[in-house]
Amino acid sequence: MPSSDPLPPKENAIFRKILKCYEMKQYKNGLKLAKQILTNPKHTEHGETLAMKGLTLNCLGRKDEAYDHVRRGLRNDLRSHVCWHVYGLLQRSDKRYDEAIKCYRNALKWEKDNIQILRDLSLLQIQMGDLEGYRETRHQLFKLRPSQHASWIGFAMSYHLLNDFDTAYEIMETFRTSQTVESYDYKHSEFLLYQNQVIQESGNLEKALIHLEEHQGQILDKVVVQEIVGSLSLKIKKYDKAIGTYMDLIKRNPDNAEYFKCYLEAKQTKSSDETVQFYKEMSKEFPKSLCVQRLPLDVAQGTTFDGLISDYLKKNLRKGVPPLFVNIRSLYKDSYKVSTIEKMALEFCENLKASGHFTKDDFESGLAQEPASALLWTYYFLAQHFDYQKNTQKALDYVDAAIEHTPTLIELFVVKGKIFKHAGDPIEAYKWLDEAQSLDTADRYINSKCAKYMLRANMLKEAEEMCAKFTRDGVSAMENLNEMQCMWFQTECALAYKRLNQLGDSLKKCHEIERHFSEIVEDQFDFHTYCIRKMTLRSYVDLLRLENRLRDHPFYFKAAKCAIEVYIKLFDEPLKASSATEEIDLENLSPAELKKLKNKQRKAKKKAEVENAQQAKAEKKKEQYNKSKQQQNQDSGDPEAPQLDELIPEKLERTEDPLSKAIEFLKPLQMLSSGLIETHLMTFEIYYRKNKVLIMLKALKKAYSIDPNSAALHMCVFKFIKLLETNLAEADEILKQVLLQEIKEELPILEKKPVELNEDYIKRNPNNPDALIVAAEILHETSPENNKTKAIDLMKTSTKLDGFYLEHALLIHDLLKSNKLGNCEKELEEFLSSFREKYPYVLSFKQTNLQ
Template sequence: MPSSNPLPPKENALFKRILRCYEHKQYKNGLKFAKQILSNPKYSEHGETLAMKGLTLNCLGRKEEAYDHVRRGLRNDLRSHVCWHVYGLLQRSDKKYDEAIKCYRNALKWDKDNIQILRDLSLLQIQMRDLDGYKDTRYQLFMLRPTQRASWIGFAMSYHLLKDYEMALRILDTFRNSQMSCYDYEHSELLLYQNLVIQESGESEQALKHLDKYCDQICDKITVKETYGKLRLELEQFSEAEQVFKELLNLNPENTTYYARLAEAERHSSPEKTLEMLQRYQDLFPRALAPRRLQLNYATGETFKVLVDQYLRKGLHKGVPPLFVNLRSLYKDQHKVDTIKSLLLEYVEALKNHGHFSDSDKDLPREPASALLWTYYYLAQHYDHLGLTEKALKEIDAAIDHTPTLIELFVTKGRIYKHAGNVMEAYKWLDEAQGLDTADRYINSKCAKYMLRANLIKEAEETCGKFTREGVPAMENLNEMQCMWFQTEAARAYQRLGKYGEALKKCHEVDRHFSEIMEDQFDFHTYCMRKMTLRSYVGLLRLEDVLRSHPFYFKAAKCAIEVYLRLNDYPLPDPTQTQEIDTENLAPSELKKLRNKQRKQRRKAELERQQAAHAQEKREQHNKSRQQADPDLEQPTLDELIPEKLERSEDPLEQAVKFLQPLQELASDRIETHLMAFEIYFRKGRTLLMLQSIKRAHNLDANNPDLHSCLVRFLQHVAVNPLKGPVADVVKRQTTDIFSNYDAAQLNSDFLNKNSKSLPHLLQGARMLHLLDPSAQAKALSLASHVDGLDGVNLETCTRVLEALRNEDFGICEQAIADYTTQCEKRFPYATAFRPPESYTATTNHQALTTISDAVRE
């Protein structure tokens, strides 16, 4: 379609050169040609030229100028599809996708058959999951370009994503029949995609017939066999399915899924049948590990002892480091744990005496010297898993004495100390391990992680710096590489240290990583259709839909919400307001201390400023060198995350809600999501949203101790703020299955009676008892601070009790704290949380306790 405001030939040629420069990323040359057109007084306000100049400026990072030029161009030529298209591209670059879609639709009003605008619109629609709009746009593209393969595939996929399987299959059939007979990998992928659509429609029999008809044209024979087996199981054609999975096991006897499917096809009625089947495959494939390991899941009694004896001997003889990890799932059965323990103790004794695994093996060749080492190593992990720290340390020390150069031993010793509650000692042993092999990236990363658990952030950054790019600060390079394990651990460390701005910065960086991963979909929307990787593409779209359910995001969001709640409850002082100190009435010694403290604070602030300036200078040099290498590839940068601004947010609760919303949608199966939601809405005073949170949590775990504290506070909130009208009716109707009555004290009393043998429940019940009746301090303390004969008494729970005592959840109780720490110190002698420090402050208490709690939980 011609321009609504055409240029004469000379200027039109220049305009075409601007377009070519933009396409080839020669942005500065594009600006020169735009200047030549706009310097002519007749065309100084030519809309499309102004728009293209703005688009070029945006690519150079000059965003404000870009918007100014594009808006000027649009005002001068509202009927130009080019101006609207450019404005849409500008909005898309700022991730304002809804606005960009509006711009593209306006552009199509003036040029409804523009292929490029329709393609850009379809990309945004699938990115935003506007599936109905995507279907309409793909239909337009299909009608305009019916000979292009991508037009057919995109049109069919739009119906597939809308679950209109019949229409999707009709389009795919028509397309396939119109193709030339070229049976290559792309045709094979198309057939597999069509079969996937049939399966998702629920027509397993049709899918099987389709596979029978076209299996010769499909190149991926393994997928064909797996699909055959799956479909025949669904159709209860067990004998055929059995044959398929036997063929697959002949190809790959290490695939554990095939064994499970084969057992299903053979319709085993008891574990003994499965055990017999696995024994057959062990005899058939004597070198395969999978059937040997799977037998241990089904065997019991003496049979289990014989089988695990063989498995352990083989692993210890060969020296398999992850042997314990491989068998850890068996530790749910106490009988199996006892059997493994008795065998290991027998091995140690026999190996020390005569170099064999048992006395009956004396006539056989001796085991290698390393067999004893790996037995010690396994035993140490065995005792650590059972919480027997002293025995675990004894075994790992014996292993280190045997071979003091094996890195795995030092890593395991550090892990034992971590589980025992001593993160500093754990870090020291990991540092020792890292010193034995400084070129091992895994050990380096593990050591850095333990440093972060010990709140040694600077040291962790230096440790990771050995493997990051030279000339760039390690923290910055780790952010570039989306190293989220480091950032989530660093956020937790900053949180424990009370550096809330830095903690929030790390959480926001993780959030940006997930946004960037979702942005990266744009690269695949056209690529996958062109390369016909259609099944993988559908899998990618479905993964992206639930991306923020990933544990990394959950950890970062949880940390951010906790910090924002803390900042809401205890806002930071305004740095612009200097504290007035009465220096005249201070004693000379106190005045001297104050002056020294102020001097140190000034020095520290100056040092931090210099370091920040140095880092900024390095960044600028790095960017400058990149621009010199390729001056036309300048990219706009995201807004810088400044810790001081983040920790002084005007509305911390609203910021917390932003992190909460993805969790409510994608991690609704985790009770922590709804407990955090309650904490936010409780502070906002939103009664119905509080009710929604406790209802969802109650459906997941009605007897959760943390939920109980939410229920009591909800009842207290309702009592203080009487409800009226529809809200009162809704609350009354929706809480009938949760509360028998609206008396918080009675609810708490019933909860304590019901859970009188569980420490986590007693802790929350005692906290609520003191909250409802501060005069009942003595009773609350007696409930929470006695750990003998209770369930759930572990390091994490006891640490939470101590934290509650020191945070004055039970009022001031110095003697109770001293008595409780004495009890716990005897029970957990290696944990640092219960050792009496020289001096305590509320902040350092919280840091130490949460460090231990986080470390043990991980």
């Protein structure tokens, strides 16, 4: 439908030039042309011209003026599809996709067959996950442009994403048979592979295999064809075909472990002896393959394993392979293999020191001596081995011997730092990583590793300075790492700030990480048209599915967990309204103390002035960079990105409703990380403070389905039962009936009394240190006067269990130090005495006071 306010021919020609200028990114010319129309007294309020002027102003970064012009234009011509479309483009540039979709739909009311509006609408629908709407829009585009490849592909994909595989296949098959292709190119190859993926996902594996065999001559990626044929043959139990396919793949790439595993599965090899024999045969054919040397170690047993591991260790120690221990660490699940490896490595070490050979037999047979570095790498391996076994002293002895042997090998200092980290001394750990970094200041990996250890030691300023060696000049390292979405650094910063009780700074880092994930989702917008045009369809579908579960990533989980814990702490312990510092009573200070205080204040003032000057300089450079970036955006025609609210730590930590903010971080975890018990425990803790009993019960039920013996879950159950005891009588009658019925049917354990619940839990978990420590805390809470001694005895029992590790000792230390069991100075000192003997390197155990 034409505009309700059409322009005369002369002005209409100028308006078309404005559209052309916008497409050609000649924005200043577009504004001049718009002025020609709007200065005409008859057309000063012409809606479409005002809208186009607003769109042009938006591209120049003049956002407020842009919105003003577009809204004026829309008011003057509500029936114009151009005005609605432009308003939608403006909303899209500000990432308000829901509003933009509404604008596009309004535009289509007046111009239902407009191709450009339909395309823009389809992009927003797939971005927002509106698959039903996307299918309808792609269907309309298909009807309007049936000759375009993109119309067929987008239409088929809309059904595929809705799991209507048969319809998607039929559309693609119709498209394929209608094509007359003389030579098959990459795009057609990718199309066929995507069509095959749709058949596989429909569950018809036989049909998928037949389809692949029929069209494999037209598919250019031969390796992928073989991999799919092998996988499908294996699934439908065509083992002969799978055997031949995977053998061809092994010959092509004998270092792919998956090929060997699939080949053995196709051969239906179950005996470990047969598997080892197969790898021995393969080692003759592929002597340089790492897989045929490493994979048999997983299945070999007894003397067979002894011979294989001996050869494997000798070869790698002789060559000096740093990740040797990492390569065989998965074998440490088997106690026999662990003892065998340890015995051999110690024997190698002694013989190398004595004769330069790995074994006495090698020495007696007159073989040439091993290289001098073999002893060094044996020391290195043994240090890692004993560290993994939690034998800190032996690990340090061997790494020190290695450093004495070769004091310039960076890996030795890294391992020594790791040993101290595992031993509970982050300060000493950071010092050794700093030493490693000083040996090679151009190594970004060591630099990052050192920064991470600094953050673990709560040395934030030093970590930032360390990272500044590899960040852009003119911008602070913290800012630059945020721009680069360096989430490991920000996560460690958030945790360090939390440990230092700088809660606002911790929340700032968590929110920055959350924004990164939002930016990643928004960045996919550029790929919707690109992937269909370039026919990278399988990767595109993978991208869409990845984006749907993006916040399931460990980086987001860590940040969300940290933020939720901080917000809960802020709810439990709100900050004081005034941040004013207490005035120091100067009159009562001695002259020496007064002089010391003044010196301290003078140094602090001087340090603050230097820091302010550096910050001002950095801000100035940052401002110049932002201006140049904004100018580039204007020149390139990209609309200015919406400005996000600045994250100010003081505001973040003084939020009015901490629990609502915590729930914002929790919601993605509930949708995507429901398989982790921590998600449901955090849900319980938040809603426990909101007194939402049904949500708490639901969280407990899900947590029980994951791990009914979890110590943290047991504490939550205790809290819930205590809450019911105090609040159930006052609850609404209907709520009470629903709650009691749900408990009876789903979690009858909640009907028990706290004391009975705790006793049953101890009986079920007599060898679990976590369980006994939590049970001790609950035991004291049920009867503080009578059960303190019993609680202490229970914790002492936990220290004698085989599964008692450093983390349990730290848990007991924190529990007693926090006075949750009352005044326990004497008991704490007894525990510390035994802990210092068992864990001599832990910093918190070295302190003799109870600060």
